Amino acid sequence: MPVNDTITDPDRPDSEALPINELFHSIQGEGRLAGVASVFVRTSGCNLRCWFCDSYHTSWEPVHAQRSLDAIVSEIQSYSAADHVVLTGGEPLVHAESVTLLERLEELGYHTTVETNGTIHREAPIDLLSISPKLASSTPTPQKDPTGSGEWADRHEKRRVDPDTLAALVDTYEFQLKFVVTDAGDLPEIERIVDRVRSAARTTIADSDVLLMPEGTTREAIDERRNEVAQLALDNGYRYTPRLHVDLWNDAPGT
Numbered sequence: 001m002p003v004n005d006t007i008t009d010p011d012r013p014d015s016e017a018l019p020i021n022e023l024f025h026s027i028q029g030e031g032r033l034a035g036v037a038s039v040f041v042r043t044s045g046c047n048l049r050c051w052f053c054d055s056y057h058t059s060w061e062p063v064h065a066q067r068s069l070d071a072i073v074s075e076i077q078s079y080s081a082a083d084h085v086v087l088t089g090g091e092p093l094v095h096a097e098s099v100t101l102l103e104r105l106e107e108l109g110y111h112t113t114v115e116t117n118g119t120i121h122r123e124a125p126i127d128l129l130s131i132s133p134k135l136a137s138s139t140p141t142p143q144k145d146p147t148g149s150g151e152w153a154d155r156h157e158k159r160r161v162d163p164d165t166l167a168a169l170v171d172t173y174e175f176q177l178k179f180v181v182t183d184a185g186d187l188p189e190i191e192r193i194v195d196r197v198r199s200a201a202r203t204t205i206a207d208s209d210v211l212l213m214p215e216g217t218t219r220e221a222i223d224e225r226r227n228e229v230a231q232l233a234l235d236n237g238y239r240y241t242p243r244l245h246v247d248l249w250n251d252a253p254g255t
C-alpha cells in the first residue's frame with residue numbers, strides 16, 4: 001500500500017492534465033515485474049508508428065481527451081490494493097506532464113514503471129524504466145502500414161533508435177531493455193543495438209538486462225512465436241519475457 005494517501009495539493013494548478021486513452025487495474029504481463037498487480041495509466045500520443053502497435057488509439061488514431069492529474073491520481077488511489085503503477089502509452093515521455101504525475105506518485109509512495117520506446121530522455125522519479133527500442137521489423141512500410149499510405153515509414157525509420165538517448169536512459173534509471181521479436185531475423189539488429197548502447201553508456205548492461213518478447217497481441221500470434229523466441233533467449237543468454245496478459249485475457253481492452 002502507498003505510504004501517503006494525500007490526494008490533492010491546493011497549490012497545484014488544476015490545468016495540469018494528460019491525454020489518457022485508458023486507466024485500469026490489471027496484472028503486469030511483461031518484463032521483470034510480470035505477475036505484479038498494477039494500475040496502468042495509458043497516455044495517448046506517440047512519436048513513432050509501429051505497424052503492429054498494440055495500442056492503436058494512442059498512436060495511429062490517438063485520442064485527445066485530457067484528464068487532470070488530480071483525477072488521474074484519484075482514480076489510481078481508488079484501486080486501494082495496488083501499490084505499483086505502470087505509466088505506458090503511446091509514448092508517455094512525449095508529455096512533460098508525465099514528469100509531474102510521476103513526482104506526485106513518488107510522493108504517495110507508489111512504485112512506478114514507465115514503458116518507453118527509448119527515444120526521449122526526461123528526468124523524473126521512475127523506479128523501473130522499461131525501454132523497448134523498435135527494430136527495423138516495426139517500420140510501417142506501405143505493405144504493412146495499417147492505413148495503407150506508408151507516409152510514416154521514413155519518419156519512423158529516422159526516429160526509432162537513438163543510441164545516445166538509450167545510453168542516457170540506462171545511465172539514469174534502473175532499466176530493462178525489452179525487444180519485441182518477430183523472428184530470428186531480428187537478432188542481428190538486437191545485438192547491434194545492444195553493442196552500440198554498451199559502447200555509449202557508463203552503466204554495465206548485462207545480457208540478463210536484455211529481454212526478448214514475442215510479437216503478437218492474440219494468443220494465436222503468441223503461440224506461433226513463443227518457443228522460437230524462448231530458444232533465441234536461451235541460445236544467447238538473454239532473458240525471455242512472456243505476455244501474461246495475452247495468455248490470460250487474449251486481446252481484450254483494459255488488460
Ligand code: SF4
Pocket residue numbers: 046047048049050052053054055058059089090091117134
Ligand atoms: S512505440 Fe509503442 S506506442 Fe508507439 S507506435 Fe510503437 S508500439 Fe505503438
